[in-house]
Amino acid sequence: MKKSLTYIALAIIGTLVSCKDEVKKPKVIYDTASKTNTVAKTDSTQIEIADLPIQMEGTSYLIHPVGDLRVFEKGSKARYGSSSVNDVSFTISNLGEFEITGYLQNLKFQKVDSDSIRPLTDKPALILTATYLKTVADKTQNQIMVYTLADSDTNKDGKIDTSDIKTLYLSNISGERFTKISEDFQELVDWNLIESRNRLYFRTIEDTNQNGQFDKNDVLHYNYIDLASKKWEVKSYKPI
Incomplete structure (x- = not known):
């Protein structure tokens, strides 16, 4: 009887695992007819809003986070602990x-003594993190931002989201020189700043x-960039 119950349990587990495998979506779908990245169309039903501006210490630029208005089911809590009105997070x-x-659609940059505001990018994207490298700026005077984001609909489901390939970008603190430093169709694993060398190491x-x-x-x-240099040149290395 115990063996029968064991077999039944294993069969159920096997079925669940099989179902899980079936619904697992690929991160990338390859199109042999074209090598260009797929760009999703912007959802016109979404309402775009901006948070209040942020000024990183020691910089002369304001950063305006831009994203979609999030609506929650009645009684649910806002993701970032933000205040909400009628279950809408602002x-x-x-x-x-x-x-x-x-989960940002863009960042917009404004010099503190100017009314002009410019976008980081004019293409669809999902920006997950934007990090100011303060220690590099203190040592080299190079004010650099690092971004992790999805920049194309790699799984071809008609939208850019966290199911697509995550990439690595750099820009100046002004939002200019927005540059992709990871290769197309390579997933960013992680990145790390070695402050003593002013090097940004990353794996894809x-x-x-x-x-x-x-x-x-x-x-x-395995790659790194020397951030003390004005030229952002990706160099590979082989630790193993």
Whole structure:
């Protein structure tokens, strides 16, 4: 009887695992007819709003986080602990020490002595983090922002979201020189600043077997950028 119950339990677990595998979506779908990135269309039904501006310490620019108005089911709590009216959250970002996080459509930059506001990008994107490298600025006078974001609809589901490939970008504190430093169709694993060398190290993973997933069978790439240099040149290294 115990063995029968065990077999039944295993069968149920197997079915659940099978179902889980079936619904798992690929991060990237390859189009053999075209090598260009897929760009999702902007959802015209969303209402775009901006948070109040942020000024990173020691800089002369204001940063305006821009994103979609979030509506919650009655009684639910706002994601970032923000105030809400009628279950609508008017806060779209969260501020840590020199870092802005959220699910943002854009960031807009404004010099403190100017009324002119410029966008970081004119293309669809989902910005997850924007980090000001304060220690690099203190040592080199290079005021640099680092971004993690999704910049294209890699899984071709008609939208850019967290199910798409995450990439790494840099810009000046003014939002200018917005530059992608990770390779197309490589998922950003992580990044780390080595302050003593003014180097930004980062890892990406390449879907070498092109099965649409990033797993143990794929290849990790190791890279760094010397942020003391005016030229942002990605250099590879091999720790293993």
